[in-house]
Amino acid sequence: MAGLATTFGSGAMTNPIADLENAGALLVIGSNTTEAHPIAALAIKRAVRQHGAALIVANPRYIELCRYADVWLRAKPGTNVALLNGLAKIILDEGLWDKDYVESRTENFAAWAESLAEYTPETVAAITGVSVADLRAAARAYAKPKQGHAAIVYAMGITQHTTGTSNVIATANLAMVTGNVGVSGGGVNPLRGQSNVQGACDMGCLPDVFPGYQRVTDAAPRAKFEEAWGVPLSGELGLALTQMMGAVDEGDVKAMYILGENPVLSEGDASHVTHSLPKLDFLVVQDIFLSETAKLADVVLPGSSFAEKTGTVTNTERRVQLVNRAVARPGEAREDLEILLDVARRTARKLGLSEGLFDFAGSEAVMEEIARLTPSYGGIAHSRLGDQGLQWPCPTPEHPGTPILHVGKFTRGLGRFVPVGQLPPAELPDEEYPLLLTTGRSLYQYHTGTLSRRVAGLDQLMPEERVEINPADSVALGVAEGEPVAVSSRRGRVVAKAKVTDRVPPGIVFMTFHFAETPTNVLTSAALDPVSKIQELKVCAVKVERVG
């Protein structure tokens, strides 16, 4: 998200999902859309199959969208900056860029264009493994669609790298130079992985910002929140999730509250999380199941599922929508909001602070306070959400919402070209760990499986982890289809059955992270992107061996 904030001034999907159908060309990079965001993929397929849009897929793995692609760029993992810079250079050299747009809407073009000098098609082909012909075909298809504009769609496949922020900036540069931002059928469109990951960010559940991306380090927003809440607030940056475990080890964090998350399975280098959490003096987990993380807690509070609560969630296209309570909670489980307010009031009382800060009649009242303090949510109220919801920015009670961002003007004024350079991943295969592991999701399971593993039919469709391995590697290792193999890295070892398939290229193995029995993230690296603090879950070095 930091990448789009730097270049555009707002780190969110620029266009609505349905608008992807209007694109004349689509570049889908680092997104296995049909499995991770199936309904967004429908719009992409309709654009291609029913309206004749060109489709460029950039993914090291053969994914379903490759069936419909005009060009498939099978770049090596961790070479996205080179790939995107290479496409931009071809677009500049062949005169396919939008000069008027660049002149009127953007800044820093010259410095950026100069920075591309070394990314000649030949160099990029050598780095990425993609042929010069395919690079040129992709650049032309993206820059000059037969009709309309061109859209970029990306997901964790480009962000979960030590160069994640650079990868995103490179997509933004590419979209600006071709005049594809702020228009229907265009844009740069990150697909978020969870039902309310966008909303959790919007609500300031990030260590550097208050709700609405107002920085904790800036005096003005801090003063605003201090006044509204009537308490002094820290102007010091907090810790990101990926830094919290280190702080626990150091004794800087003694107590944690974890709401409906399962970092024991979801975090890179997961063993670190498993070792650090018990060092806490006190861990509270609020969840609907006794997750692997909840098992480590000192207190577990039973919360509510989505079907048992009322409130709002914000989807990947910034649409705030109503969640409505459908059924009663089991046993003594309570509504999440009620629990949080109760904890907050009791703790405030013990510290001699005002309990009134958490005096809300219900979720609707909380949204009223959110709207007062969050400019982009200023016009959001439960009563306005109806069937369609509202897309932020929605600053006033009369505002109809904003389907497309940056129309006529970028959020930050002028769009900013930012030069970014190719850097290798933190860990690459070597003699001891000769294969590259990349991770992702399956259609039939979800995240760490806390929910989907408890749906019998889904567990029947995908009951266990399968390590995807290329036939060439399987022959070299003497591994047959369905045989159990041990996959190990410098950090851990797991066992799962092999799936021999040329969906993955030689030298690369693929696994999901859905299964507690095969906790793939004990293998992955905790190396971080220096800006976004995201983990490099898409690249690490492993070895695969037969078991027994």
Added chain:
Amino acid sequence: MSTINLTIDGRAIEARQGMTVLEAALAAGIYIPNLCADPDLRPFGACRLCIVEVEGIRGLPASCTVPAGDGMVVRTDSPLLETTRRTLVSLLLADHADDCLACAKNNRCSLQTAAAYVGVRERRFPKATRVLPVDDSNPFFTYDMNKCILCGKCVRVCDEVQGVGAISFVNRGYDTKIGTLMDRPIISSLCESCGQCEAKCPVGAITAKNYQQPSRKVKTVCSYCGVGCGLLLHVRGSKVIAAEGDRESPVNRGSLCVKGRFGYEYVNHRDRLTRPLIRRDGVLQEASWDEALELVATKLAEHRGKFAALASAKCTNEDNYVLQKFTRGVMATNNVDHCARI
């Protein structure tokens, strides 16, 4: 969008340019029996029940394939139309199972509606019986081709909307049925189990396993990925028993994936936590709310400033707002994050 004017059964009707005659009639509240037409799918003209008479057009065109034209004069009922439709429905019923009351689609079946409208009072053709094996291989839905009327909605939704193409018409003539490549079980095909075929099937040929009618439906948003599809949760008693795609949602317009449609079951799972737990002698043991919350408040108050919170990308905006307000306003730290990066 320009409007056009036409006459249906002597009534002046306004329609949008681009509508078919069937759409114009249905929008004006005039029922024409139909089985294969669907607002989400391209016109197909397979069942022929929506035939009409149009002045200036020969024969009995299917209204689902005829674009509504300005000044068009349409009749939906005449002796010829009635006889023709009755023959068509009688042919469909000749080899259709007679177990309506036991059928999962009872009362939701378009064939029942059409037969009731057309008025088939006697069996005109000898009963033919097809005995095709029932495909039970998918965990969520069942294919019973003995009840299929070959309207093709399942084939079309799988191709046109899902872009998967797992099923098609196979064989010829009377032996025609819906099947997969090489007629393998649906589970061994390209099928992605989204259940769109089941949702579109107008009869009992494709049905959800263990289907029950809901006592009410509640509009909400799917809990899985960030697309945020609109759902109608089917509730019976205090249980969620099914999920339906919300056609009014601008996000998914009625479509759902396998998890959105069938992944609700965890809500009712026996593993759900129902009481607070407190670790005593190293073991998590059940406790009262008051005890648990007092312990939490006491311990958190002790560690003010040395605290960190993980918010949830699964919880609501309101939940998350309160957790960060608590972290910043009470616990005096900005150590709040969530799994945005994974």
